[in-house]
Amino acid sequence: MSKLNDSNTKLNRRSKRTMVTPSNRDSIASWLDVLTSMLSLPEGQREQVRDELEDHLRSRVDDLLITGTPEPEAIRIAVAELGETAELAKLISHAHTRSNPRRRMMNIALITAAIAGLSIGGISWNNAGGTGLVMPNSEGVALTVESTERETDDDRVQTFDIDIENSSMKGILAEIALKFDRELQLSRDARGGNLAGYLRSSHLSSFKGEYTFDAALAAFRSNFSEEAYSYNLIITDSTMFIESYDEFQRGQIETRVHAGPSWMRTDEIAQYSHSLRSLLSVKHDLEFASIEVIGDAIVVAAPPNIQIEVVKMMHELEASVMQRQEEQRVLNEKEREEARAIMEERSQEFRENQARLAAEFERTVNDLQNEFDTARSKLLASKAKMRMIEIEMNRDPFAHKKEGWDESKERAKVLELHSAYDEAQLELAENEERYNYLNRRILDSQYAHLFKGLE
């Protein structure tokens, strides 16, 4: 737990240094964390290497950003260009320890070897592959050493006469260590003799003659390859340390806690970590790695090369999901915009339609109302007319037999009145019908309008 807090503090401190987005900071800082953890150097030197490589990465990212490369891609390219992390860490550590001035005073020498007329120049002791340029026992080789400075002890040739068939790894290493002034240290597995093929070499090549330190190591490795015999040999200026590959791998294991992806539900994280594991197993032997989900965090215990792969994969997944979400967001926004436009258009149509219908309705109602008013007046007029005729009819035509009263005239008048009454009654019925009809129409229209409004 305290280690976690330390690394968080470190990240926070670093984040103040430059203005970068969180994901940018995380992937560069994560990579640097892993690389730094792989450096077998004192803390001060590790910090310096880290700072120098951080400057390299950020300079490269800046250059790529200028050319228009998107930031996550720029970081990916910059980190990829640095090459295999473990290899880089090994070479840098090696350069720091191998050229230590304490042991290696003035190790600049120009060696010109004329082999059948060929001239080869170079510096031999810093050759990680162990193929020194000084050729032991080569007949016809004229060595010209141009140097005003002292050769290092490791470049001085020592005579070996090892009977490989009857020698163990330990015996040969002890002899090399003795001749080149180093202490041989054995791990638990090596002490217990648990290294595969630790006791005997199975195939033989010569180990007799004069060897520099690097040439002696190369001869040792040609008999006992690290791959075939599953060991790891660490050389420093004062020691040679051998351990089993298992011990080496376990020694490398570190535990890191990653937050589950922000875009993922808690119940999906287990599946996510399972997928990570499957993907990693394609490239890596996961014998020394474990990926567990605790709460919504993913805990990875693994060697640094696997750790860096996990970080890389998680960042790439994150980036691709974010990109997908962004695309989806843009798409949704566009669809919403289109839907809004269609709604707007429809509601405009609707409003126009409503206005047209309202105007039509008003016109119809006005017409009906006018017609109704006319019918009402006619009805009233018919009723008045009938009332008049009724009054006239109720008068006794024979009650006023005055002078000049003519019975036949009076009878004709009564007949006329009856006929007028019938006519008026008919007219009244017609007008009444018309009136009622129009009244119903007006009511119907008003109800229809009301219901339409409610819809």
Place this chain on the structure above:
Amino acid sequence: MLTLKQDHSELVVLSVLAEGPSYGYAIGKSIASRSEGHFKLSASGMYPLLTKLEKNGLVSTSWEEVKAATADPDSTGRRRKWYTLSDKGRKQLAKRIEHHRQVQSILDGFVLQIESQPENQLENGLAG
């Protein structure tokens, strides 16, 4: 593109530094641009080599704080390691140049001999 061998990369890096102080990333860019893209010195070649040059006293180093153009003015920036060729480095460069010329002239002795052979003979030789 050619990846520089260790032997050549020391000569190339010392030559770049002979023009003035520089830092890792800039040295890499300078090598690529001066060789018109033919040479490339990878980070895993460059940084161990610079460490070796420093340990051997061929270069001296100093640190500078740099900030991105977009950085917050209050932030502390990142650290850049500068390399400057020392007197010893200059002497070493002179030796390396001399050595390079020697090797070149010896190799020329072989190559020119072949080139001076009649053309058809050379072609036959290569085809065979």
